[in-house]
């Protein structure tokens with residue numbers, strides 16, 4: 318059955334009224350100025366809307382016209398638009414823009430695609446968006462959301478945005494051309510998200526074919542203290558690991574609400590930096606869970622905690638080596654048919670003064686889980702404090718000698734994976750640019766300058782028990798985000 322596109326877009330027209338308006342649309346409505354729409358569109362590529370809005374506001378305060386823009390040099394432009402993605406390249410485009418407009422278009426923004434794409438920094442996507450929303454002329458701007466969602470709906474079957482644009486030009490009724498981008502950007506940011514789309518609350522759920530989609534499998538927490546029958550071996554258990562970088566701090570910032578939304582069956586936390594007595598009751602004894610803690614002896618340092626909706630059969634604190642166990646780094650729960658190991662690997666430190674210790678810890682944990690796997694399945698998760706390969710961090714070349722990406726740390730992980738332990742995220746996702754930690758400095762999270770250092774691994778014999786894995790990079794509260802494994 319073919320997808321009813323007109324019905325879907327009309328439903329979304331109503332639906333997105335309550336969503337955040339994409340920043341370029343907002344600037345178009347507020348300014349009715351093609352020059353500002355063009356500049357904002359250039360700024361917005363690979364940049365979050367809030368960052369684009371602030372950068373555009375700073376820039377327009379000094380350069381609201383091509384003539385004023387011509388008066389700013391490239392380094393001033395860099396400072397004004399920082400931290401938008403690729404700000405150095407974009408500053409170069411903006412510096413060249415007034416000259417290009419003056420030379421060929423009498424300092425006016427043209428409205429034809431062929432003309433717009435001759436301007437610096439303007440590709441087909443930008444040209445279509447400017448023509449559509451600044452001039453209200455028929456054009457289809459196909460960005461990642463439009464391309465992705467049109468394929469999810471099966472309305473097109475295309476490999477890239479250009480193919481999608483051409484296919485839509487053939488079949489999408491022209492009355493929707495101008496609006497389709499704004500609708501699907503808002504919808505793609507709010508509901509049909511690239512990672513974990515909210516199918517459970519989607520207005521199109523009854524007729525969307527969900528082609529290629531792995532939806533969130535969220536379940537509501539049970540009422541009261543009654544746990545569901547997760548002891549059945551066939552039940553899918555949602556496991557979440559999160560380095561919270563201080564449980565007391567995150568507890569003040571919506572921690573229990575986040576847990577309620579994510580609805581894990583087992584939640585592993587690292588770097589809790591607290592003993593249970595320092596936590597509020599609502600966190601120490603979170604409703605619906607049995608909580609297990611292994612804090613460090615040193616106050617305010619390290620420590621792990623695991624919350625489980627299924628009470629564990631046995632609990633092991635540490636791995637039997639006092640050097641590591643006094644730092645509260647490993648907590649193992651045993652269930653009927655698997656072990657769950659929550660682990661906070663040491664940081665080898667900026668000066669690599671703890672690299673040797675970390676390598677010893679790595680080998681000790683490796684031997685420990687290998688021993689467990691002889692008896693039953695093993696899930697090990699946590700902050701491993703190492704990015705394995707070049708696609709696991711944004712700037713590999715600049716970090717080859719830095720903690721978390723040294724050859725020694727990476728080689729250990731090579732050995733670990735060569736033994737057959739499965740990096741569950743990579744079993745489902747080969748994309749670069751998916752990270753679980755971002756520095757607090759330099760707006761690194763906004764710019765997605767991050768590292769993937771938080772993992773779920775399973776033992777080699779348990780591949781068939783994996784159901785899905787992902788990184789929940791839209792969850793705030795820490796410099797790490799949670800990572801997830803669905804396990805049968």
Ligand code: SF4
Nearest residue numbers: 509514516519522525
């Ligand atoms: S049902 Fe899911 S996949 Fe389909 S449009 Fe809604 S959120 Fe996207």
